[in-house]
Amino acid sequence: MPGSIEFYQHKNSSPIRFQSPYTTTPHDDRGSSLSRTMASRPTVSIIGKDGTPTGATHPIPAVFSSPIRPDIVQKVHTGMAKNKRQPYAVSEKAGHQTSAESWGTGRAVARIPRVSGGGTHRAGQAAFGNMCRSGRMFAPTKIWRKWHIKINQGQKRYATCSALAASAAVPLLMARGHQVMTIPEVPLVVDSVLFDSGAMGRTAASLSLLRSVGAGADVDKAKNSKKLRAGKGKMRGRRYRQRRGPLVVYSPDTDGKELVKGFRNIPGVETCPVTALNLLQLAPGGHLGRFIVWTSAAFKALDDIYGNTTEPSAHKRDFLLPSNVVSQADLTRLINSSEIQSSLNAPKGEAVTRRSAVQKKNPLRNKQVMLRLNPYASVFAKEGQKKLS
Template sequence: MKKVKVYSLEGDVVDEMELPEIFTEEYRPDLIKRAVLSAQAARIQPWGTDPMAGKRTTAQSYGAGRGVAMVPRVKGSRHPAGSKAAFVPQATGGRRAHPPRVARTINEKINKKERRLAIRSAVAATADQDIVEARGHQIENVPQVPLVVDDDICNIRKTKETREIFKKLGLMDDVVRAKNGKNIRSGRGKTRGRKYKTPRGPLLVVGEDKGISKAARNHPGVEVVVVDNLNAELLAPGTHPGRLTLYTRSAVEKLGELFKNR
């Protein structure tokens, strides 16, 4: 099994440990992509129109011989251009032609064993330096991939403290990359509460969250997750595996137990 060094919050080597078997899993980008798309599809809110929308009207056509289009018209209406048309999609004031259907299937299903294999494969990808570099992360100053740190980081509660830790561990370059990559989204999303897009930065996988999530959340692109809640989307944002990941010692040990028999 591959051995890795365990670093202190000061960036010094304090111990050495073996990585569990999960880090040697076969690389399966196809399964990882399926698992991520399944997680994203599960968050989509299904919606559709009322099947009777635009059809609750007494509008009737005048028929032929009136010199006007034979579209259904609202009875008794006093429209400037004549009786107001209704019901038909091609008329002003008519119903929508092809509304979204309530019965549309949005969820992308994936088998349990495939999803678990995808997570194992995504975890293994975080230990491959070539895959991490290919994803675009700045790891020139990172001492090793994957980076394992002492559990003391779980107790950090201040953003300025995490900034110093990231600098000593070589992760700050990737945080700066995420900060500089922030840009305005194209399209209608700008007016719907998601104006900016920020690249994903380092992921912190901890055995227990004692305040580190609050300390790290102000850094652009940085995310913190307890190892029990690890999923394919966090490890491979946008379906692209190889995210730069910082593991705590207890998280690595627990990973070996969680996926030992799966």
């Protein structure tokens, strides 16, 4: 269906179809209240403390119209996730802390080095090899492995813009698992006045704000998702797994930094300054569609930080927003549109196409094939008949 996106909840389930958020109003077949939200509207309302609009609006920043490129986001995310790895290696002496020497040939045993000495079961046992008990591993790991990956700066900026654009698409948020059925609109912008004088420095105040703007369902989803990890990770500092909740993006200059203390103890909720947006938070796991709660000051700063497709950014040198190669990539929808179909000529008839593989027939046995190759063959045949008669 042109202009729509299909998502499957399970392998064999029927699809849930959403209209494209950039063309029509997002629609949920399950009867949600998203009909009043549009990701492509020119302005966004600023929400107050009680969850109702304050009356103030702000134009949608140009970064939200960037191309959504999952391939670039996944590649950059993979590289960035590797940059926090800590080197590890086995001991250089592991498996070699014993005196062992091969017995050589002629003793009807393998030539692997064997522990010297006597008076114990250990004497005569094979040592050093990776196939031996208490031996070293094959190709012992070294700390000078290439742990970190250099990522092209332009690709990192492109991926960040794509992640921001995807955060304004309701179907992508829902496909990622966020509970956005109760929020008034996407993007969700909260008035920065609520953060004055460290008003959101306490967890209770921050949680109350999230619930008042409709993000409480997503917070509860993240809180209730804490499960014990399967596997050895339980022993290695990764005992629990948990879903991601809302990401609160703020402006340090206007909103202050006290709100970080208020949100940091809410399970699944993260904070990030608008001047240092992190792709690992905007697209966790390389998956687009993070639910973001913006402060009005941070939302207004996006145009200065990222610029647009014609004017460069004021903070990023020589950076212009990426633009689409074609304005409408749905070629099927274009070709079948009434504007193009009305200008096309009527079809001239059925197309005649030759078969790519035709069975070869012997012209000496098949007259039709012979006549196709040599139209004069019929004259030869008639002359031959006359001579015989």
